Amino acid sequence: MDLKTNFIGLKMQNPTVLASGILGTNSALMKRVFEEGGAGAVTMKSIGPEERNGHENPSVIELEHGLLNAVGLPSPGFQNMEEEWKELEKINFPLIASIYGANIEQFAAVAKNVALHKPDAIEANISCPNTKEHGQIFGTSEEASQAIISAVKKEIGKIPLIAKLTPQASNIAAIAAGCEKAGADAICAINTVAGMCIDIDARKPILHNKFGGLSGPAIKPVGIKCVYQIFESVKIPILGMGGISNGKDAIEYIQAGATAVGIGSGVFYHGIEVFKKACEEMEHWMKENNVKSLKEIRGIAHG
């Protein structure tokens, strides 16, 4: 049985990837996710064009079938990350840098700086649902998505580019195809699903930002559907995510067409070791079903 995965040139020991926004705040913690957690690759917390505090708390809460968050893209800003990059130069695991901006110029500026530090891939977060000025506005428009992706691509040379998409788009498959045309090397889907929770005793929204992004088991069917549709509209590989917390969830995404699988909220349910556990469960499933490599089942639910 072989879980080894080559995803846009990243040589991963397994297909699991730490999703952006979870635990990716410093190099020592990311190293722990790789070494103790068993992730195949790790995505950093999204890096922005300037220092930003994000939203007040509550910014992350648990609901019945998932997490609802409006952390709001806090970032030291690319200008304040030199020390962190020095540490990240010493690491030996596949690293994906996530970036965001409020417009094309900001995306380009962040991309240019981040590319200097040569992460294994760059993920353009054109789909954060939690700030007015960033993200989703791009990811719901084919034209805006393409403009951002081609501007970022221009700045980062040979570093592979991943476009992270939102399920809020009315036609995510068309957006993905547009990103491919604009130079994306892979698609990451899905970001969180917009949601809200009101405390009926307080008579107020719980999240300070009122609205947030839903993740976790509740959104898995949404993610599966998006990945399935994207698989039919692009040739580039897909990093599938949304509600993966065990090996069977990961297998389901791979059958929908994913090459690699992201885990975020799964850390809440099973701790940092969720990656290792999911891999063991995948191996167990493969053994029981006489599947030797994930290639055999990639996209097998189609046609």
Added chain:
Amino acid sequence: MTEKPTMTTIKKIVQETPSIKTYYLDFAIDAKPGQFAMAWLPGLDEKPFTLTAAGKECAITVQCKGKFTEAMFRLKEGNKIGIRGSYGNGFSFDKIKKACIVAGGCGAAPILLLAEEMKAKGIETPIILGAKTSNECLFKERLEKTTKELYITTDDGSLGEKGYATNALEKLIAKEKFDGVFGCGPEPMMKAVFEICKKAGVECQLNLERYMRCGFGVCGACALGKWLVCKDGPVFSEKQLKETKEFGKRAMLKSGKSVSTKEFAEWRQE
């Protein structure tokens, strides 16, 4: 139950010192000494507080120092706040026979339950309580009931010995043999306790603080090197602290920007 706040009635408010109040809440919570809860003031913010009572009811102890805690101080008995928890690891003292506790300022808050539980288990525990001045000695009367040896130090000498709690610890550790030191207080003090224990070859468990968001080990906002203060901590062993370069040196602001612990402490005072 899911990890979202529950609106809970404040049953009783006790003024502990001029700047510190304890809020007793009608909320059942299981917690070990050192574990904490997140308190939510709807529309304002949510922040972590160590639990100073647990069981059928719980309590948090709050020092008035910023916008959130000022709003807490305006609340009256019968008002409601949101609460979720408990979170974190708490102190572990299963194998301890003779320990020493050292607390500075509002660091006495997580120490209170610890001292009371250790007393109940018959573990002998001298306590060193440090404060800026006599009327800010938090939980002095209640701690007195848990130990035969309560050493008080104040910065201005208005009560007990003039000086720092760490000076008292150094003297005590030279004279008596402990198999554990438990501490909570400002980070420079915790770093000093760590060094004193290292020199004396005594294991320690220190309760630390970072800016926190989720409280349950997901977002990474409270990272102390490879550790999450909300989940791996807030109580850390000297072994864990040896593995971080950040302890006593660096902390992350709300943005995730890494700054000196001095700058972090100044920001927290705002």
